[in-house]
Amino acid sequence: MTGVLLYCFNTESYRYDKIAAKTIPLLRQHLGLEITVVTNNETRVHLPEQEGVNYMVIENQTGNYINQKSWHNLDRHRAYELSPYEKTILLDIDYFCYSDYLLTLANTDQDFMVHDKVHDVTGNDSYKFARNSMIPMVWATVIVFKKTPRAMAIFDMVKYIKERYSYFCDLYRIDFQNFRNDYAFAIALHQLGGFKGYETIPNRLPTLPAAARVTEVSATHVSWNHQGRHGKIANNDLHVIDKGVQNV
């Protein structure tokens, strides 16, 4: 069985349950798959019962920060053990699904896939991390995996890296000292791939950068303002970084 796995932990600064309220119906509509949301007790009370959506309450690890704000991203490596599905589409909660594109990715024999390329929908090509580390970054926003020994090894490796993250940051000269799953998965894939590369999702991850302010989310599109310009993208999956989307 194929299903979607999401993580949703509110922080002092952001109500991720409000983002989930926008993204989960889109996932249900376009993928038609069962969804499991990994959450904690504090967030669970804000998440409504919905058909086709299960909740799994855990005690999430805390202590990571981004821009001086709490960032609850330390449990992603547990996706392998937490997922009830044989094949899992693991997504960030701020992934807005407007197509069945993810079903195509799930319909393959590959046991682990991530994006290694991103597409900035504002047209500014703002994601250039080539000089921020000695290793190409991957995007842990979308991970499609099967329950295989190799996939399990990748998640175990991410756990190992997480526990020694500052060492791996030094080893790979990663500029971002706070824990990032993007780099943890990149390192795990690099190491377990025998330092010779790994298979990726062939397309680029459509992303709206943090500097763009979302102005509208509808059943068909997302609109934003960025540097004084208005933008809109319709019927296309989109990873939205701006956490202000919770209030739109």
Next chain:
Amino acid sequence: MDVNQLKDISDRSYRIAVNKKNALEKARSSMLLAYSGHLFQANAETINLVQVLKNKLKKFVVLDSNQNPMMVEDPDDLLERLITKQQEALNIYHQSYADSTSKG
């Protein structure tokens, strides 16, 4: 033409360029075909390759998007799916492009 008109033209060109880039990226994503457990980009190169090999061979091997080999047992079926996938994606791109250039 005053400077505000020139700015409007510039802004319109910017919108068209960004919309075109996003629509093209969407078309590329839509061209992704899952077939017999492999991923293929249903682009001109793949379609032409399958067509050419089909003319010469009953069965043949092609490389998927991650350079993994796949034996094509039914070339007609693969070609049909590739063409359908590509034309679906390009028809949507064509419509988006027309809308974008007409409205700005």
